[in-house]
Amino acid sequence: MSKIEFTVTETESGLRLDRYLAGNAPSISRSTIQQLIRAGQVTVGATVITQPSHRIRPNQAISCNLPEEEGLSPRALELEILYEDDSIVVVNKQSGLVVHPGAGHNETTLVEGLLVDRDLPVDDDTSRPGIVHRLDKDTSGTMVVAKTPSAMHTLKEQFAARTVRKLYIAQVEGIVNEEEGMIDAPIGRNPTNPRCMAINSQGRSAQTEFRVLHRSDDSSLLMLHLRTGRTHQIRVHMRYIEHAVIGDALYGHANTRLMLHAWRLGFTHPQSGEYVSFTAPIPPEFAVPEGMSLDDMANDLHFR
Numbered sequence: 001m002s003k004i005e006f007t008v009t010e011t012e013s014g015l016r017l018d019r020y021l022a023g024n025a026p027s028i029s030r031s032t033i034q035q036l037i038r039a040g041q042v043t044v045g046a047t048v049i050t051q052p053s054h055r056i057r058p059n060q061a062i063s064c065n066l067p068e069e070e071g072l073s074p075r076a077l078e079l080e081i082l083y084e085d086d087s088i089v090v091v092n093k094q095s096g097l098v099v100h101p102g103a104g105h106n107e108t109t110l111v112e113g114l115l116v117d118r119d120l121p122v123d124d125d126t127s128r129p130g131i132v133h134r135l136d137k138d139t140s141g142t143m144v145v146a147k148t149p150s151a152m153h154t155l156k157e158q159f160a161a162r163t164v165r166k167l168y169i170a171q172v173e174g175i176v177n178e179e180e181g182m183i184d185a186p187i188g189r190n191p192t193n194p195r196c197m198a199i200n201s202q203g204r205s206a207q208t209e210f211r212v213l214h215r216s217d218d219s220s221l222l223m224l225h226l227r228t229g230r231t232h233q234i235r236v237h238m239r240y241i242e243h244a245v246i247g248d249a250l251y252g253h254a255n256t257r258l259m260l261h262a263w264r265l266g267f268t269h270p271q272s273g274e275y276v277s278f279t280a281p282i283p284p285e286f287a288v289p290e291g292m293s294l295d296d297m298a299n300d301l302h303f304r
Contacts (some may be wrong), residue, residue, distance in 0.1 A: 002065070002066045002218040003063055003064065003065050003066065004024075004025055004063070004064050004066060005061065005062065005063045005064075006020075006021075006024050006061075006062045006063075007059060007060070007061055007062070008020070008056050008058055008059060008060045008062065008169050008288050009058065009189050010058045011202065012056065012058075013056065013057055013058045014055055014057075015054065015055070015056055015191065016053050016054065016055065016056075016058070017037060017042065017049060017051070017052055017053070017054040017055070017056055017062075018030055018033050018034050018037060018043065018052035018053070020062070021033045021037075021042070021062070021064060022195065023189050023190075023191075023195075024165060024189075025064070025147045026195070026231075028066075032201075033064070034052045036051045036064060036065070036066070037049060037050060037051070037054075037104070038050055038052070039167060041064060041065040041066075042062070042063070043062070043063050043065045044056065044060050044062050045060055045061055045195065053119060059148040062218065066102050072101065072111065072112055072115060072126075072127065072129070073112060073115075074113075074115040075108045075112040075113060075115075075116065076113070076116060077097075077108050077110075077112065077113025077116070078113075079091055079113050079114070080092040080094070080280075082142065082278050082279075082280060083140060083278055085271070086147065086148070086271070087143075087146070087147055087148055087150075087151040087262060087269070087271040088144055088145065088146060088147060088151055088155075088269070088270065089114065089118065089130075089145050089147060090142060090143070090144050090145075090278045091110065091114070091133055091142075091143050091145065091266070092140070092141065092142060092281070093110055093139075093140055093141060093142075093143050093262075094140055094279040095138050095139065095140040095257050095258065095283075096137060096257075097109070097110055097137065098110070098137050099111065099131060099134045099135060099137075099143070100127055100128045100131055100134070101127050103158060110143070110145075110146075111127075111128065111129060111130065111131065114130065115129070115248060118147060119147070120126075120145065120146070120147060121147070121148055121149040121151075121152050123149075123153075123156075130140070130145040130146045130147060130152060130214060131146075132144065132145070132146055132152060132155040132156050132159060133155075133159050133164075133229070135262055136137070136232070136235075136258070136260075137287050138247070138257065138258035138260075138281070139258060139260045139262060140260075140262070140273070140283060141168070141259050141261045141262025141263060141280045142262045142264060142265040142278050142280040143265070144264065144265060144267065144278070148270075150270060150271075151270035153269055154268075154270035155267065156217070158267050159229065162227065162228065162229070163267070163268070164265065164266065164267045165225075165264070165265065165266035165267070165277070166210075166225065166226040166229070166262065166264075166265060167223060167224070167225055167262075167263050167264040167265075167298060168223070168224040168225075168226065168234055168260060168261060168262055168263055169213075169221070169222070169223060169224075169260075169261045169263045169282055169286060169288075169294070170221075170222045170224055170234060170238065170245050170259060170260045170261070171219055171220070171221055171222075171245070171246045171259035171286055171287060172219060172221075172222055172238050172243040172244065172245055172246060172259075173218070173243055173244050173245075173246055173252060173253075174218065174219065174220065174242070174304040175210050175215055175218075175219075175220055176210075176215070176220040176222065176241075176243055178212070179211065179212055180209070180210060180211040180212065181209070181210055182207060182208070182209050182210075183206075183207070183208045183210070183237040183240065183241060184205075184206075184207050185199045185206060185237065185240055186199065186200055186201060186202075186203035186204055186205055186206055187199065187203045187204060187230040187231070187232075187233060187236050187237075188200030188201065188202055188203025188204065189203075192289055195250065196232070196236075196250050196251070196278055197230070197231050197232045197236050198236065199236065199240050199253075201233075203230075204228075204230060205228060206228045206233050206236075206237065207226075207227035207228050208224055208225070208226055208227070208228075208233060208234060208237045209224065209225040209227065210222045210223065210224045210225075211223050211297065213288070213289075213292065213294070213297060214287060214288070214289050214292070215288055219286065219287070220243065220247060221286065221287055223263075223294065223297055223298065232250070232251070232261060235248050235250065235251045235252075235260070236251065238251070239251040239252065245258060245259055245260050246258075248260075255298060256285075257285065259286065261280065261282060261283060261286065262280065263279060263280060263282065263294065264277060264278065264279045264280075264298065265277070265278050266278075272279070282294070
């Protein structure tokens with residue numbers, strides 16, 4: 001058994017115990033958390049609580065025992081490799097693919113697909129070998145995975161220092177009137193829905209630059225530059241300005257695939273020390289006008 005521990009904040013007071021744990025441990029499904037509570041694996045203070053509906057109070061210490069996860073197994077998976085050398089592998093992750101295993105996920109993951117043909121280094125989480133950043137399950141596009149401990153350490157430092165260039169393409173609901181702009185709004189866990197994030201004055205700083213590439217009758221195609229890397233950042237910021245990403249079941253309407261694509265990723269190569277940039281082709285369902293040069297648009301925004 002492993003254990004996760006939390007302390008309840010003022011803003012979380014009054015939440016159901018299962019909802020609180022689901023919000024603080026998003027990789028574990030709420031149904032799994034409810035099973036753990038009923039099995040006596042959760043304590044509030046010194047008391048074992050077996051009711052998922054138990055209401056929590058500020059400053060209470062909460063701990064949850066987790067069963068040991070099964071080891072990773074290489075699994076055959078068709079992956080589009082954009083680049084690979086001794087230090088890194090860059091993948092165009094398809095929409096619908098989970099990056100790494102977690103409680104409540106039984107399908108084959110990106111990590112397991114990569115392990116078929118290569119070894120990946122393990123850091124502090126054995127379920128995420130080589131992983132230095134992630135994309136949501138339904139987001140497609142460019143991901144870099146480390147193949148050596150040194151590369152893993154170097155890339156994690158770059159993501160933490162915000163020196164990695166991250167450009168996305170999104171099709172959003174409605175007509176965005178501004179040609180370009182900056183969304184600067186802090187993001188934190190939504191206290192009323194632990195599955196979601198929200199604009200929260202007590203949250204962490206989050207900044208997203210955008211530029212309109214094309215407008216159609218009822219949607220806008222955007223290029224976005226993430227200055228920070230918060231959970232669901234683009235999706236929350238787009239909802240905040242009332243232009244949710246098309247197909248976003250959490251923050252908008254689930255009527256198609258999530259129209260969010262990690263188009264370009266740039267960073268300092270962990271072995272050569274040179275700046276490198278990798279681009280994943282835009283899926284055909286995105287309404288990119290014929291003849292439009294996304295490279296020119298990126299250059300205009302001073303994004304490499």
